Amino acid sequence: MGFFDYLKSILKIFQIKKTVRLGLYGPVNAGKSSLANKISLDWLGEEMSEVSKIPHETREIKVKEKVKIRSSGKELDFNLIDTPGIATKVDYEDFLKYKLSKSEAKKRAKEATQGVIEAIKWLENVDCVLVVLDATENPYDQVNVTIIGNLAARNIPVLIVANKIDLKSANIKRIESAFPQYNVVGVSALKGTNIENFYKELFRTVR
Amino acid sequence: MLRLQIIPHSEVANLTSESKISKVLRIAKNNRIILLEGRLSPEEETLLIERTMSNIDRRFKGIEICSIGDSETRDLVKRIKRGLAQFLLGVGASGMTIIGPASIIKEIKRDPDKIELLTKNVK
Ligand SMILES: Nc1nc2c(ncn2[C@@H]2O[C@H](COP(=O)(O)OP(=O)(O)OP(=O)(O)O)[C@@H](O)[C@H]2O)c(=O)[nH]1
Ligand SMILES: [Mg+2]
Numbered sequence: 001m002g003f004f005d006y007l008k009s010i011l012k013i014f015q016i017k018k019t020v021r022l023g024l025y026g027p028v029n030a031g032k033s034s035l036a037n038k039i040s041l042d043w044l045g046e047e048m049s050e051v052s053k054i055p056h057e058t059r060e061i062k063v064k065e066k067v068k069i070r071s072s073g074k075e076l077d078f079n080l081i082d083t084p085g086i087a088t089k090v091d092y093e094d095f096l097k098y099k100l101s102k103s104e105a106k107k108r109a110k111e112a113t114q115g116v117i118e119a120i121k122w123l124e125n126v127d128c129v130l131v132v133l134d135a136t137e138n139p140y141d142q143v144n145v146t147i148i149g150n151l152a153a154r155n156i157p158v159l160i161v162a163n164k165i166d167l168k169s170a171n172i173k174r175i176e177s178a179f180p181q182y183n184v185v186g187v188s189a190l191k192g193t194n195i196e197n198f199y200k201e202l203f204r205t206v207r
Numbered sequence: 208m209l210r211l212q213i214i215p216h217s218e219v220a221n222l223t224s225e226s227k228i229s230k231v232l233r234i235a236k237n238n239r240i241i242l243l244e245g246r247l248s249p250e251e252e253t254l255l256i257e258r259t260m261s262n263i264d265r266r267f268k269g270i271e272i273c274s275i276g277d278s279e280t281r282d283l284v285k286r287i288k289r290g291l292a293q294f295l296l297g298v299g300a301s302g303m304t305i306i307g308p309a310s311i312i313k314e315i316k317r318d319p320d321k322i323e324l325l326t327k328n329v330k
Contacts, residue, residue, distance in 0.1 A: 086256065087269070088256055088259060088269050088270050088271060088272055088309070089259075089263075089268050089269025089270060089271065089309035090260070090263055090268065090269055091268040091269070091309065109263070113260040113261065113263045114260070116256065116257075116260045117257050117260050117261065120253050120256065120257055123253075138316070138317070138318075140317040140318060141317070142252075142271075142272045142273050142274065142315070142317075145252075145274070146249060146252040146253060146256065149249035149252065150249040150250065150252070150253050152249070153248070153249045153250065
């Protein structure tokens, strides 16, 4: 390797270090896009993803580049990567109850399956991950275990976000006891509850 | 009628991840519930999800999956890591994995201490 190649590779390392590629992963409907929107709105003044109560709203990776976040007296650049929710099954008939036509539902299902595959492929392209879980749901779900286990095997730092704490049945404790060696921070992406604390935990996780 | 197929560890121990996953998927697509001795590694689990997604069509809607391990720890990630270590050391398998077609299994409910398999009405 010549001197300039060497120099280039060093520069490359610095470039990668400069911007944190932050992936938002999790099961369908947990609020990944809502949280991505909240972060993007807080620091760029604009939202980045579509949100819907219909599952599999995000079916393609959405990236928002150069999001400068300040917290705890530090400043970091992030690329926010909103991913399609991960599922082990997709049935177009589940979409019919949301008043989608049969052909719309089938199209959505097809795109959803491709979205899941894309989300998994993108695990290669992230430096840090927010695993977004719906705190009203049972955390002992295989999809959660698979995502977190996979990130652990890749040594990617993880912050678990227990979302929807504005809802009565939200249970952060249950998530903490399912994943005891992870930091868990409760938020409401919808209402913005505890978001300052979330940024603090994010910076601790990135380090 | 529910059909159950048990796969002992010895039957998959020497397979590559890819062929292990194909085997499991083939059985699930054949409308059987699989009881696999041992657990899949995190990489194999994501591979299974990817392959499941590309196999979904008019008839096959995907899978339900649940792996269960030793009962002394509620810590899921620790369980996975231990499973992986055992896998790498080749000391056989602990725990087990239930995989079934989503058309038959409505839900696998897991609490730390128990597993409930809810099936749909199968014609
Ligand atoms: N009550 C409450 N609802 C929320 C919160 N965050 C998201 N939601 C709702 O949950 C639903 C799903 O939100 P999304 O942000 O689209 O979820 P997602 O994880 O991106 O979903 P997919 O892209 O389909 O995987 C929407 O109806 C949101 O309004 C929250 O903090 N509290
Ligand atoms: Mg989304």
